[in-house]
Amino acid sequence: MSARSELPVAVVGAGPVGLATAARLVERGIEPIVFEKGGSVGASLLEWGHVRVFSPWRYNIDDAARRLLEAEGWKAPNPDALPNGKEIIENYLVPLSRVAPIRRAVRLRATVTAVTRKGLDKAASRGRDTAAFVVRYLDGGIEREVDVRAVIDASGTWNQPNPMGVDGLAVAGERQTTRISYGIPDVTGMRRGTFAGKRTLVVGSGHSAINTALALMELQQSDPETEIFWALRQSGVDRLLGGGLNDQLPERGALGLAAKKAMDEGKLSMLTGFAARAVQEDGEQVTVLAAAGGREIRLVVDNVVVATGFRPAFDFLRELRIGIDPAIEAPPALAPLIDPNLHSCGTVPPHGVEELSHPEKDFYIVGMKSYGRAPTFLMKTGYEQARSVVAEIAGDHEAARRVELVLPETGVCSAGVKSAVSSGCCGGPSTTREDACCEADTVAKDEGKAGCGCGAKAPTERAVERL
Incomplete structure (x- = not known):
């Protein structure tokens, strides 16, 4: 010894x-x-x-x-x-x-x-x-x-980034596609030319995904042709938005607030309940086959960023x-x-x-x-x-065994969370529809209307096609 x-x-x-x-x-x-x-x-x-x-x-x-x-x-x-x-x-x-x-x-x-x-x-x-x-x-x-x-x-x-598949595996074609980035690519700096004026799908709901989406929105300001599709595996946006003003790390809360503002202003297209099935590279574009909002979709983009942890x-x-x-x-x-x-x-x-x-x-x-x-x-x-x-x-x-750390609190946990989107005007999260973000949105969509505008902008038909 x-x-x-x-x-x-x-x-x-x-x-x-x-x-x-x-x-x-x-x-x-x-x-x-x-x-x-x-x-x-x-x-x-x-x-x-x-x-x-x-x-x-x-x-x-x-x-x-x-x-x-x-x-x-x-x-x-x-x-x-x-x-x-x-x-x-x-x-x-x-x-x-x-x-x-x-x-x-x-x-x-x-x-x-x-x-x-x-x-x-x-x-x-x-x-x-x-x-x-x-x-x-x-x-x-x-x-x-x-x-x-x-x-x-x-x-x-x-x-060791997680792959795109909801089952923890890479989806068909994912490993063979060169137009997929993982983590947090430098979209406004070294890789600006790859993303500016292009259509990008961001998959994920954590801080990496939020940072990437916000950076793409920065590109959008100088190049309006930049399109952003944000895919969330969960059926709503509650956990995405962070603790807001309740977060003792203000910048962490600000990420969620900035994401909410972008949704409200229609700067990106949200896909909730997203589950990728396969990807196929065709020249300079990627076709993503997936389920989203309770239906099968075909999404054609120029880039995919997988930020799933x-x-x-x-x-x-x-x-x-x-x-x-x-x-x-x-x-x-x-x-x-x-x-x-x-x-x-x-x-x-x-x-x-x-x-x-x-x-x-x-x-x-x-x-x-x-x-x-x-x-x-x-x-x-x-x-x-x-x-x-x-x-x-x-x-x-x-x-x-002595505790020498006090961690800053954050305002949102997955248990008992109230949506930062719905709390302002809609009276609670959706209870039935996967593609709705609150109760009022559920009612509106069930009546064939566009929804109440509480946060989830519908994907454009130009880029998303029904199968």
Whole structure:
């Protein structure tokens, strides 16, 4: 045990939570080794570097990282300012990576391919808890190994986007289509030419989808030929709209309010109850076959953006005994707290080592990956996870179980939600029709009218054809 305790701790991923974990280890006098498969720290953030986050700087800087940085003379950004992904990298992660103990720890272009117990496969139990871990990784194409005392996986989920299908699978033709983007493409910047003046279908109802739709509307202002079709898998728009003015993160609430305003002004076409069947690329266009609003449709667009969330990858953890909830793919004790069937708030009770533990002693998953398939993760949550886990590894069990985090509230949960659209004039959500957004809209459409105008603009017949 004494020999093992002298080994470093492996951290997989050099994003905000990974580097915060390294900073916590350094403060505890434990040597970290940080494996980052990208060519720079925060490589995944750089892929959405154009997106402004809804949490201000005060929530985006880990306390231990701040202490290391300020000892080097670093000045923190305005705590109330809202950074984009690129600014988080340039003004926080890069300076942190240059602090001597962190600089020594980070290994760039190092892809972890496997983790195991030294001399033991997954089935072996005798002496397991006292054996060192072995991390195998690719370094410039060369396979290397290193022994470590513990492993903290902060690799995130960005490189594992969910496909378009409502059943969790790619729809027919999806993998063969080149005109589908995942996540949050830079539609007003580097990829402006791809989207300006074109017809784009956005699939999803989370912050990635909202950001993409709002960016497309920005394009629409300078190029009115830009058409936007927004497809929601749920039958209404309630969960899309966010907490509005009740959200303690104003920018998060503002996303929902901006989306509502766009619907009211008819700047986009909404498709609710959307379920894609197949996609087919034909030259510079894509034909999407789907069900929407209770009928089968054929939608011809120039681009599709699939923003339906992400999922964790466990392949390199195959030889470890990890505990994963069968539905959410999060640690079993954490899963009920973040289940998207019950929560859409992005706020959960503060949690740490107790909820993040696995059957494999001294192995933990932190950050976005710890949430499995659940959405809306705050960096501050990951920092608290890192603090608790590192305290446990250091033997400070009391600190590991102490709550040191208060999360900002949001105004909307999926349970008992009242529509931000319907609350203004329509008296409650629709009870019968999938393509209606409130009770008044239901009545109007059942009478053959256009609806009450509470938020869902009907798709144009020019682009959507009945089958």
